Structures are given as structure tokens and as C-alpha cells.
Amino acid sequence: xxxxxxIFIQPFFDMAGDPILFLQVIxxxxxxxxxxxxxxxxxxxxxxxSGVFNFAQGIMVVFAALTLVGLxxxxxxxxxxxxxxxxxxYVLAFSVERLVLRPLVNQPDIILFMATIGLTFFLIGFGxxxxxxxxxxxxxxxxxxxxxxxxxxxxxxxLQEIDIAASIIAALALIFLALFLGKTKIGVAxxxxxxxxxxxxxxxxxxxxxxxxxxxxxxxxxxxxxxxWGAKSDVSxxxxxxxxxxxxxxxxxxxxxxxxxxxxxxxxGIGEKIGEFYWGDLVGGSIEGWLxxxxxxxxxxxxxxxxxxxxIIERV
Amino acid sequence: MEKKIGEVxxxxxxxxxxxxxxxxxxxxxxxxxxxxxxxxxxPNGAGKTSMLNVINGFYHPQEGEITYKGVHRKQMKSHDAxxxxxxxxxxxxxxxxxxxxxxxxxxxxxxxxxxNLFWQACYLGPARKExxxxxxxxEDIIDFLEIQAIRRTPVGRLPYGLQKxxxxxxxxxxxxxxxxxxxxxAGMNIEEKQDMCRFVLDVxxxxxxxxxxxxxxxxxxxxxxxxxxxxxxGKKLAEGxxxxxxxxxxxxxxxxxxxSANK
Numbered sequence: 001x002x003x004x005x006x007i008f009i010q011p012f013f014d015m016a017g018d019p020i021l022f023l024q025v026i027x028x029x030x031x032x033x034x035x036x037x038x039x040x041x042x043x044x045x046x047x048x049x050s051g052v053f054n055f056a057q058g059i060m061v062v063f064a065a066l067t068l069v070g071l072x073x074x075x076x077x078x079x080x081x082x083x084x085x086x087x088x089x090y091v092l093a094f095s096v097e098r099l100v101l102r103p104l105v106n107q108p109d110i111i112l113f114m115a116t117i118g119l120t121f122f123l124i125g126f127g128x129x130x131x132x133x134x135x136x137x138x139x140x141x142x143x144x145x146x147x148x149x150x151x152x153x154x155x156x157x158x159l160q161e162i163d164i165a166a167s168i169i170a171a172l173a174l175i176f177l178a179l180f181l182g183k184t185k186i187g188v189a190x191x192x193x194x195x196x197x198x199x200x201x202x203x204x205x206x207x208x209x210x211x212x213x214x215x216x217x218x219x220x221x222x223x224x225x226x227x228x229w230g231a232k233s234d235v236s237x238x239x240x241x242x243x244x245x246x247x248x249x250x251x252x253x254x255x256x257x258x259x260x261x262x263x264x265x266x267x268x269g270i271g272e273k274i275g276e277f278y279w280g281d282l283v284g285g286s287i288e289g290w291l292x293x294x295x296x297x298x299x300x301x302x303x304x305x306x307x308x309x310x311x312i313i314e315r316v
Numbered sequence: 317m318e319k320k321i322g323e324v325x326x327x328x329x330x331x332x333x334x335x336x337x338x339x340x341x342x343x344x345x346x347x348x349x350x351x352x353x354x355x356x357x358x359p360n361g362a363g364k365t366s367m368l369n370v371i372n373g374f375y376h377p378q379e380g381e382i383t384y385k386g387v388h389r390k391q392m393k394s395h396d397a398x399x400x401x402x403x404x405x406x407x408x409x410x411x412x413x414x415x416x417x418x419x420x421x422x423x424x425x426x427x428x429x430x431x432n433l434f435w436q437a438c439y440l441g442p443a444r445k446e447x448x449x450x451x452x453x454x455e456d457i458i459d460f461l462e463i464q465a466i467r468r469t470p471v472g473r474l475p476y477g478l479q480k481x482x483x484x485x486x487x488x489x490x491x492x493x494x495x496x497x498x499x500x501x502a503g504m505n506i507e508e509k510q511d512m513c514r515f516v517l518d519v520x521x522x523x524x525x526x527x528x529x530x531x532x533x534x535x536x537x538x539x540x541x542x543x544x545x546x547x548x549x550g551k552k553l554a555e556g557x558x559x560x561x562x563x564x565x566x567x568x569x570x571x572x573x574x575x576s577a578n579k
Contacts, residue, residue, distance in 0.1 A: 201398070
């Protein structure tokens with residue numbers, strides 16, 4: 001009986017008993033969540049346009065952040081290093097299209113997936129070769145990101161300014177991308193490609209261009225995530241692990257839905273923080289690492305296609 | 317009224333196409349003239365669709381040459397073909413199922429959108445004006461095809477006959493010079509077929525578009541085409557006006573089947 005109370009009743013009393021603390025937990029979850037959303041967005045974009053699950057998305061986050069910091073370490077000022085990093089991400093997108101996707105066009109999905117695993121190891125090796133393998137510190141200050149904290153309710157609620165900045169930038173990026181994909185020719189073309197490759201070709205859409213654009217956008221998203229996440233911890237190859245948190249987000253939101261990526265990211269981010277804080281102690285803490293996968297697993301029972309994914313109906 | 321048939325628009329010269337050991341097309345020659353309604357007929361597996369796929373660049377023939385608008389081309393990518401004015405529809409409707417009728421037809425305008433991304437992203441000034449013009453063009457097509465009622469419906473929900481019509485609309489939105497139709501009337505009832513015939517003839521007449529079509533309904537083919545080419549087992553059996561084809565013994569044999577005893 002007592003165990004049931006500690007699982008099902010006590011945590012909710014705790015939440016109601018200290019609403020400011022609860023707010024703090026939700027805020028922490030929100031900040032993590034919106035970064036998950038961003039990463040998931042990168043996955044969805046590539047998955048929609050080319051049907052590839054891009055295993056390298058996580059390493060792209062590290063690679064982008066590493067390039068930025070590495071350039072700065074070599075004496076290049078931040079305001080020049082940033083555009084150079086963006087250029088590097090473009091070159092990466094272009095090379096991936098030319099050297100990986102184009103030769104493998106029309107191959108089964110699993111082959112493309114394997115190719116992105118190969119790309120992951122290439123980027124790890126290449127990044128280490130150029131910038132070294134030791135963890136680096138994100139150049140938060142040079143990028144003019146704030147690093148103070150703001151407090152509310154007599155220091156009960158503490159918001160890091162960098163978190164606020166991260167949320168605003170991530171939200172702006174998501175809004176901009178949503179508009180971009182809704183309004184522009186590339187956006188319409190992308191939706192067309194996602195629907196039917198052959199038909200898209202027949203109306204004059206170049207798949208190659210779309211692929212470069214999509215990988216480039218994913219690269220930019222990786223850079224934003226890398227800066228924000230790097231500012232919260234540090235820039236090292238371990239950072240790529242967070243990309244795997246995008247998996248439960250995608251299962252939750254559906255692999256083909258941009259909306260799903262955003263909502264899914266927030267649910268996972270907030271859910272795992274609340275779970276960790278209020279239920280974590282019951283099993284000895286640090287459940288944050290796997291709770292997201294549990295949430296996704298439970299979701300799979302009820303909605304295998306995800307929250308916003310298209311239901312697959314096969315006519316027999 | 318006598319139609320004005322113009323110069324040669326597309327010339328197919330000794331085309332051969334093989335997939336591994338399977339010969340899909342062998343030594344095909346014909347030419348399509350401007351403003352013509354050109355039909356490709358033949359039994360199933362004759363290579364008709366392969367021929368269209370060669371023309372719009374989905375397949376690259378191993379031998380032979382295609383001349384389009386007076387320019388020889390060795391290999392052409394299908395999106396380049398689209399930009400140069402070759403539009404097509406597919407045998408088993410290939411629409412963007414999740415998008416509305418309007419959006420589907422709008423994709424046909426992509427090759428006509430010139431303004432750069434920055435303006436588009438802001439949705440300002442020139443981009444806006446361009447979008448309006450494209451929108452108008454699309455609306456004209458919707459009126460022309462009499463599909464006003466379904467413009468906002470996701471095409472996946474439409475009945476087959478209407479989907480085929482939307483697909484024609486998307487091809488028309490590209491303002492093509494050469495329109496390839498792969499069995500535009502397959503699976504339709506008599507009324508739908510009559511509508512489609514009317515649209516094909518009107519497109520040919522009003523927009524002056526050259527049309528190459530594949531069709532199994534002989535009544536339709538003989539009625540609307542100016543010229544017919546017959547394929548069988550990837551080879552050309554005959555070429556001529558509908559009347560000539562009707563009387564051609566080889567064609568009749570290919571369609572009805574001939575046993576060696578009858579020969």
C-alpha cells in the first residue's frame with residue numbers, strides 16, 4: 001500500500017506543495033525539450049526528402065560545434081568563424097549529396113542508412129584529426145550569448161539567461177523553417193519530393209538540389225543545437241549521444257511530421273525532467289537517461305504511427 | 317477545320333533500350349510534329365511506357381539519339397526535360413497524395429518561379445506578384461478542367477477519374493510544349509472517357525500543345541489522333557494515320573494473334 005502511495009500520490013502532493021519548484025522543473029524540461037525538437041526537426045527533414053534515417057545527425061551537431069570552437073582556438077574571431085562554419089556545413093551537405101547519396105540513388109533504404117553510419121565514423125575521425133579529440137569549451141561570450149541568471153520569487157525560481165536565449169533562438173529557428181517550408185518554392189518542392197520522387201522529377205524538381213538544401217538546413221540546425229548544447233555542457237564527441245534522444249521524440253511525433261518533432265521534443269524534454277525529479281529517487285535516481293525511451297515505448301503500444309504520423313493503410 | 321501541323325518537334329532515331337538481357341526497345345524511329353496528337357499503341361509489354369520514359373529522361377537508351385526542338389541530346393535528366401517543356405502523366409496516377417488539388421497543380425508552376433529565396437521567404441514584393449500570376453494561371457487550368465469543386469480536397473481522397481484529371485492539370489500548369497499522356501483513360505467509364513477526350517482535344521486546340529499519348533481504347537485512339545505508331549515486343553510494327561493503321565495487316569495480326577497454320 002505504501003509503495004503505491006509513494007508512486008501515485010506523493011509526487012503530485014510534492015508538485016502542488018511547491019509550485020515554484022515545479023515551475024523550475026518544467027522550465028528545465030522545456031529548454032532541453034526545445035533542443036530535442038530542433039534535432040528531431042533535422043531528422044524529419046532528411047527523412048521526408050530522401051527516406052533516409054540520418055544516423056550522422058548527432059555527429060553533425062558535434063562537428064559543427066567543434067569547427068566553430070576549433071576555428072576560434074586557431075585565432076579566428078567569432079564573427080568570422082561563424083560564417084566559415086556555416087560554409088563548412090554547406091560544403092558538407094554538397095559533398096554528402098555528391099559522394100554518398102547520388103551514387104546510392106535507388107538503393108534500398110538500409111544501404112543509405114549504413115552509408116550514414118559510415119559518414120558518422122568519417123566525421124568523428126575527420127573532426128578529431130583536424131581539431132583534436134579533447135573536450136572544448138563553447139565560446140559563449142564571444143558569440144554574445146548571455147551567461148548570467150535571472151531570479152524570480154525571492155530567488156526561488158532561477159532562469160539561466162543562456163537557457164532563455166537558447167529557447168528564443170530555437171523557437172525562432174523553428175518558426176523560420178516552418179515558414180520557409182510553407183511559403184517558398186523549395187518548400188513546395190520538398191513536400192512534393194516527400195510524397196512521390198518520380199512525380200516530383202516529372203514536374204521539373206531536381207532531387208539533387210533538394211537533397212543539398214535539406215542537408216544544409218540540417219547542418220545549420222546541427223550548428224544551432226551544437227552551440228546551445230555546447231554552452232550547457234562542453235563540446236566533445238559525447239555530445240552526439242543527445243541526438244539519440246531524438247529517436248523517442250520521433251517515435252512520439254511520427255517520422256514524417258514537423259509538428260510532431262516539435263511537440264514530441266517538448267513532451268519528452270518536460271516528461272523526463274519531471275520523471276527524474278519526482279519519481280527518480282524511487283529507483284535510485286538518474287532515470288533521465290532511459291525514461292524517454294520508456295515513454296516512447298508506451299506510446300508505440302497505442303499509436304505506432306506517432307502523434308502526427310500518417311496512418312499506414314494498405315489496401316489488400 | 318484543318319489543323320495546322322508544324323515542324324518536327326521531337327525526333328526519335330534508332331533508339332534501343334535494354335535492362336540487362338531484356339530488350340525493352342529495339343531500333344525505334346519516329347517523329348512527332350508540332351501541334352500533332354500522336355498515339356503510341358501496342359499490346360501489353362510492347363514497350364510503350366518505356367518509350368515515354370526515354371522521351372522524358374527517366375530512362376537513358378543505350379543506342380540511338382533523340383532530337384528535341386532541333387537539339388540532339390545524349391542523356392537528359394528528367395527535371396531538365398521538364399524545364400525544356402516536356403510534361404507527362406503516369407499510368408498509375410502519381411500525384412502528391414497529401415497535398416490539395418490546388419497545391420498539386422501549383423507544383424507544376426515550380427519551374428516558372430524565378431524569384432530568389434530571400435524574397436520568397438519574406439513573401440514580399442516581386443515574389444508576391446509572381447505568386448499571384450502563378451495562382452491565376454493555376455485557376456485558369458482549374459476552370460478549364462472543371463474541377464473547381466475539389467480544389468481544396470487532398471487528392472488522395474478523390475475518385476480515380478478525378479485524380480487523372482488533376483494529374484493532367486499539373487502537367488498543363490507547366491505550360492508544356494510536349495505533353496506525354498500514359499493511358500489517360502485507363503480504368504474510366506464512358507462518360508469520364510468522353511470528358512477526357514474533350515480535354516485532350518481542347519488542350520491541343522486552345523494551348524496548341526503537342527500531345528503524345530498511350531492508349532488501349534482503339535475507338536478513342538482512332539478518333540482523336542493525327543498519327544499512330546504501333547509497337548510490339550519493343551519493335552515498331554507500323555506508323556501512319558489512323559485509317560492506314562486500321563487497314564494494316566501486321567497490326568491486325570499482332571492484336572488478334574496469328575497461329576502458324578493461318579499463315
